[in-house]
Amino acid sequence: MSEDLESQLRAALTPVAPRDEFTQRLIARVTADKGTEPSARGIRRRSPRATAWWLSASMAASLLIAVGVQHYRQERREAERGLEARREVIEALRMTSQKLNLAYEVIKNQSSLPAEDKPGV
């Protein structure tokens, strides 16, 4: 009895090569599953046209921002130079006026001296 059971088990567990159509069915099923599978990041793929549009828009925006920043920096530099020039003009005229006053003061002091004390001018 045990020999019969053993031979029956052996016959049942004998490996059997799959038929050709099985292989093809399996490949077709795998391909179909791959098409509908979501990507790992969960992002839907865009069409090439939409991608090109977004790329152009972002490049244009970057260019505009760069030009704007450059323009702002240039204006700021000019403003700094202008204010520095203004400060120097005021300082130069102040010093000139101060020295003119020095000359006037000397002349005024000499004109108030008695005649014998006046040095030659």
Place this chain on the structure above:
Amino acid sequence: MRNHILRIFFALMAPTLVWAAPNPRLALPEFSALAQKATESVTITLDAALLAMAGRFLNGNDPQDAATKEILKGLQGIYVRSYTFDKDAAYQQSDIDAVRNQLSAPGWNRLVETRSRKSQANVDIYIMVANNQATGLALIASEPRQFTIVNIVGAIDLDKLHKLEGQFGVPKLDIDAPKAPTPSIKK
């Protein structure tokens, strides 16, 4: 042919004529050796472009800025060299002679020369005049511990410059023209 030769002649002569015209701009030395000894040095170089730029940043509503703007009209350059030292006789008169010698060139007229034994301050003011108009000013002020050279190129108005006293922190000297005598009232 003759006109052609005359044109070439004047074209060649033009640079010479320009060179011969008096130049109100002085060649100011660097004074690098004196700058190292000085406790305070001021070097200001403002050409026409910088003066125009400064003018744009002057506020016409501010009295000081308005006075400055008024003076800047017609100016082509302002050049200042000023050095202050912590002891007397730190510089030699020969250091300034290189500038003073330029003022003996044709075109420059000495307007004022003051010598004060009391304060030991010497101030020389030169002016260049062309077509009855001032085209340049040069001022050399030497004191025991400071000397200042100012060169202003352009149509400078000394009256306006003098009226700056009271502005920029420069004290008023109250130098006025003599007053006319008040008429006595007979009763």
